[in-house]
Amino acid sequence: MAATPIAVVTGASSGIGAATARTLAAAGFRVVLTARRKDRVEALAAELTEAGHQATAYPLDVTDRAAVDEFATAFRSLAVLVNNAGGALGADPVATGDPADWRQMYETNVIGTLNVTQALLPALTASGDGTIVILSSTAALSAYEGGGGYVAAKHGEHVLAETLRLEIVGTPVRVIEVAPGMVRTEEFATTRFRGDTEKAAKVYAGVDAPLTAEDVADTIGWAVTRPSHVNIDLLVVRPRAQASNTKVHRTL
Secondary structure, rough: OOOOOOOEEOOOOOHHHHHHHHHHOOOOOOOEEEEEOHHHHHHHHHHHHHHOOOOOEEEEOOHHHHHHHHHHHOOOOOOOOEOOOOOOOOOOOOOOOHHHHHHHHHHHHHHHHHHHHHHHHHHHHOOEEEEEEEEEEEEHHOOOOOOOOHHHHHHHHHHHHHHHHOOOOOOOOOEEEEEEEEEEOOHHHHHHHOOOHHHHHHHHOOOOEEEEEEHHHHHHHHHHHOOOOOOEEEEEEOOOOOOOOOOOOOOO
């Protein structure tokens, strides 16, 4: 009997990460849930286990390279890695943006993705059929005012995916980038605006049906489960109401 394929999902404590873990578990993967918030990933692992799936929680800060390397020792073979951990801080113009915010976004979105990908690439290769998913953003493809730090970090993540794909072509590992546009989750905008729920709500004001975490998770699940020879290099997904980062239809 073939072993159950394993999928690691970073940033699995909420939002897209948690939804992706549920989607992959339902698709038959044994999911390993990582995030800094131990209680959240343990609760999700318990939920999935109770539902009859295979799930393990592992508290992890992807910016801590020593911890990531220790985590990677658990895997001889790995089917899927979903690099979801990341996020945005602030919406200040370049002229007044806080360098600390820029640094934190770069560390989490780019260096965190680099850490986990480097550490788990041997196990992904050893599987003979590995898949790396990098969850970027439409911010990885075009700039918008007030988004400089986040845009820069997501551009870095996009280039990481593009370069890695070039470098490992010929190996049994796919590199998939999924770039969502406007997604309404319980934490993304609130975290960006440091807990200001009123400001966070304005991001989605008047928008008919922004994407949900489940929409993005469904997209990731579809991309991951294509036949082995099919690589979804870059998949951009937006709500119908959004034509670009700066063109959104609102009914106010």
